[in-house]
Amino acid sequence: xxAACGDVNRNVMCSPNPHVSEIHGQMHEFAKKLSxxxxxxxxxxxxxxxxxxxxxxxxxxxxxxxxxxxxxxxKFKIAIAVPPNNDVDVYAHDLGFIAxxxxxxxxxxxYNVTVGGGMGMTHNxxxxxxRLGELLGFCKPDQAVDVAEKVMLVQRDFGDRxx
Numbered sequence: 511x512x513a514a515c516g517d518v519n520r521n522v523m524c525s526p527n528p529h530v531s532e533i534h535g536q537m538h539e540f541a542k543k544l545s546x547x548x549x550x551x552x553x554x555x556x557x558x559x560x561x562x563x564x565x566x567x568x569x570x571x572x573x574x575x576x577x578x579x580x581x582x583x584x585k586f587k588i589a590i591a592v593p594p595n596n597d598v599d600v601y602a603h604d605l606g607f608i609a610x611x612x613x614x615x616x617x618x619x620x621y622n623v624t625v626g627g628g629m630g631m632t633h634n635x636x637x638x639x640x641r642l643g644e645l646l647g648f649c650k651p652d653q654a655v656d657v658a659e660k661v662m663l664v665q666r667d668f669g670d671r672x673x
Contacts, residue, residue, distance in 0.1 A: 517584060517585060519588065537592055540607075548658065550576075551576075582666050587604050588606070590607045600627075601627045620649055620651055624645055
C-alpha cells in the first residue's frame with residue numbers, strides 16, 4: 511500500500527458500506543477521488559522493488575508536486591461522515607467532510623468542513639494534547655478536492671516540525 515506510513519496523507523475514511531444510500535455511494539467515490547489526488551507521486555516503490563520498471567505507463571517521477579521536498583510535518587488523516595452517523599469519528603481527524611444533503615432526498619448540497627482534530631500527544635509534553643476538529647466552513651461538492659488540497663498545504667507550510 512502506497513502512503514500507509516510516512517508524513518503524507520495517510521488515508522481517507524468514509525462509511526464502510528456505500529450501498530446504504532445514494533449519498534453513501536457518492537461519499538465512497540469522493541473518498542477514492544480525494545485519496546488519489548493526495549497520494550504521493552513517488553516512484554520509490556518501483557525503484558526499490560521493480561528495478562525502475564513502471565508497470566502502468568508513467569515515467570519515473572523524482573519530485574512531489576504536492577508534498578515538495580519536505581513532505582508534511584506529520585501524518586495527515588481525512589474522514590468523511592454522512593449524518594446522522596459519525597462512524598468515522600470525523601472530529602478526530604486533521605480534516606473532516608460532513609455531507610450535507612437536501613432534506614428527504616439523496617441530493618448532495620456540499621460539506622461542512624472541519625479541521626485540526628487529532629488524538630496524538632507526546633507524554634511529558636504539555637504542548638501536545640488530543641483535540642477535536644473545529645468547523646472551518648462549508649464547501650460545494652465541486653470545491654471539496656481543492657479545499658482538501660489547500661488545507662493539507664497549509665499543514666505542509668505552517669505545521670509544527672519541532673516536536
